[in-house]
Amino acid sequence: MSLSVLLRTLPTLNAINSQMSSLSLLSRQPYSMYKPFVKEPIYNIDKLDKFIESGEAKKCEFVPVKAARNDHNVSVFHDELTNKFINMVMEKGHKELARNLVEAGYMKIKQLQLAKYYKATTDIERAEIELNPITIFHKALDNCKPILQLTPIKRGGSTYQVPIPITENRARFLAMKWIILESREKDRKIHFPEKFALELIDAYNNTGKVVKRKQDLHKQCENNRAYAHYRWG
């Protein structure tokens, strides 16, 4: 059954906002548009196909769904992490500029990797070179994510830097932040996209300043392992 036919037979996706107008003014969550039971929309076509095929869609037929956000996109180029990263690069709401910068960085990555690719002579060498900028970005981000962090905790009049585990969200945030800070630290003649591309390729190969920063943090955590028990009590 093709997607288009299914979409037509599925009232839920078409009637997403059905209950929105009836939201009472006396809602307990004054800053949320939606009641807690309103579901997140699925905007990815592949995920939607799976959702329908697995039969779960049938169950959710009469459950209200949130409206899709304006950065939800079905484009073949859409990537959630990239979108997140663009939002972090953005300053003062200049999203288009931020997107252009990141995309220019991606183009630069492709140029650098292709130069290596066409320089390589054997097929084995060529197969090792990753050309897809989104894959490079994902792996570079994974390589930059810390697994521990330090937090100041006051015990007996003095403050200790205590190593604690880190959540997935926080780790991703730190990795992105470090990449951006490192890309902005450059000569005036070099532009952000170029430095960003170089930084990503370095991080992809598990080298470079951002990975060093992560390792430094881990080392500090290791040094302070004696304080680890201050986390409790």
Added chain:
Amino acid sequence: MIRYSRTYDFFRVWRRFSFNSTESITNHTFRTNECSPINHKIDHNGRFYSISESVKKQLFAGGGLPKEYQSLSETLNGLCIMVRKPAIELIHYLNKTNFDAPVLRYVLYGRTGVGKSLSLAHIIHYGSCAGFVLVHVPWVPKWFQYVKVATPSSVQSNKYDQPIEAVEWLKHFSTQNGPLLEKCELKATTTYTWSKREVTAEGSPLSELIDLGLNRAKYATGCIVALLDELKKAATNKQCRVLVVIDGFNSFFSPVSKVIREDKSMVLASEFLLTDAFLSLTRNDWNNGAVVVSIDPLAYPPELRESPLPRYQLGKTGFEHLDPFVPIEVQNYSDKEFRSQIDYYIERNWLQQPKAHTDNGRAELSFTSGNHPYSLMRLVAPY
């Protein structure tokens, strides 16, 4: 029960462009081995042919390829140009031309970014293969919008010269035509007196004239005027065939200029000596040659870019100057051309997202770029 919702609208749009393409992509013949543009026919439409490094260096060292296209070709390890309908049409005409008749003027026009300059590059390659002497101006607005120095002319007192640009153009001309000029043995037909000591005598080879212009920037513009005049005469006397290729021709008739006198009045394009020289070459008072010009909204000031059509872009004087001419419209990619462009990007590892290689991905790219070549290039660049 279908109520209005944003998401529904979203999917409707998606359906519109994702399920319409029924033709499967099995066509792998996006390249052609026919590397000589003389033989390009309608069979080669939409296919890429490659240009060797040495030819590229000879023909396009001084300009002629759009900057972004050139850097892309370097990244993709080799210059390839798609054989497209306007170029095929032009090559067909040029192959069948009766060169005893007065020169025909061909005008390429179309929106910005549809591939006029690349069609011209194709024609330049054709001209060089077919043994034409090339008179090629890569981008006319460069002479009037971004002039470095404009001085009162040494030849005509009421006109202006651009010495730096003139020397650049002479260099471009000599790299494009160096070997051919020696073979044709073209001679100066009159004596040109530049100053008391500097004289180009009658019967001296044209390369001497070019060398003088290259060494003495002050007389470079005068040299170009003399050179074009000599070429016109030589062509009419059947000593050589001349192909005039000018990109951004409408800039000669632009009502606005960025060159400003001390009293803040504009120096219009018509007040430059180079304009006179090239306008005389595009008149049809000579034969044994051809004139191909392109008209681009970008060559006109920003406030006058509403329409890409020749009458609007050339104005009354420009249109009357070229009339009668053969208009050739350059359009967006056809389906076949679009498919082969994407195939080319995939083969050269430029389009990296596996999702974009599928039928649906292509349909989306076609929809979002509107089959506009430059938009497609920009769209695909980061991914």
